[in-house]
Amino acid sequence: MYKVFIIEDDALIGDMLSMYLAEEGYGVERAENGKSAMAYLELHQPDIILLDIVLPDISGIELCDELRKKSTVPILVVSMKTEVMDRVHALNAGADDYMCKPFSMRELSAKVAAMIRRTHYNQQRQEQPSSEERPFPSQGPNKIFLNYDKRSLFVNGKYVETTFSEFEIMKLFIANQGKVYSREELINAVRGFDSFVNDRAIDVHIGNLRKKMEEDSKQPKYIRTVWGVGYKFVNA
Structure with missing residues (x-):
């Protein structure tokens, strides 16, 4: 069972996401602020993180940056903020995708599935030593x-x-x-x-x-x- 970790302080949206994704067959955990999110991630490794930008104790952008320093897990930002620069800041902080509220639950579920599928497909490919894994030739020491x-x-x-x-x-x-x-x-x-x-x-x-x-x-x-x-x- 793939694990989804939701960081969302809005109880209604958090419950809605949790119930929908659980019905889709995911294991779902949730935190309502940055502090509890970081505590959870010290002990657990989810397959994907759904992150709200507006949190009560820390900016979601700052939290995204901190999460990216510790893990390469896919991060999907889900936010009420629709300005282009908000999305750009999220990308700069290491987010992999961005959805604006309100959103289609079917679209969100499809994104979650695609991100997890892409991640695990590449992680589970059989080791095949090849030229793809060796340094490409260059004229200098940099490779x-x-x-x-x-x-x-x-x-x-x-x-x-x-x-x-x-x-x-x-x-x-x-x-x-x-x-x-x-x-x-x-x-x-x-x-x-x-x-x-x-x-x-x-x-x-x-x-x-x-x-x-x-x-x-x-x-x-x-x-x-x-x-x-x-x-x-x-x-x-």
Whole structure:
């Protein structure tokens, strides 16, 4: 049974989510504030987190950032806030998707299922040592490579945490390094998992990857901007 952890202080919405997802066959746990959420996550590992942005003791964005430091579990933000910048802040903090209240319970259930399915499909793939898991050749000492089975990104041999959307973008880059990708092509790479995805969201994902991978994110060596077109990856 897959486990869903809901962080929601509104009793009505929390109960509604809990009952609906339990009827769908999920194991559901719930916290009403950030403190109890963090205490729960010290002891348990859910398959997905549903997170409200407005909580009584901490900003949901701050909590999302703290959760992402500790875990790569998928985070679906569910919020009354509908402004684009609220969504951008959530993405910057490490959220994988964003839904605005009110929402369709069927759509939410479909998102939860898709996020869990994507996660566990990749975690359960049989280990197959291949060129995908070895560093890609480069002319210098810098090497970036992916372990597809464990959904892991390594920069110069050091593990770097990524969100699921960031990993999907890197998969595309690694498979075709040097190729220039438009924002639309990158949108298509994550569409269906990150439903809030547009040009601005892609720029946020790229910015986050640069901060994690580059020595100087303002002068990137790996993910380079091709002005007027999009981005390309150079493993140099």
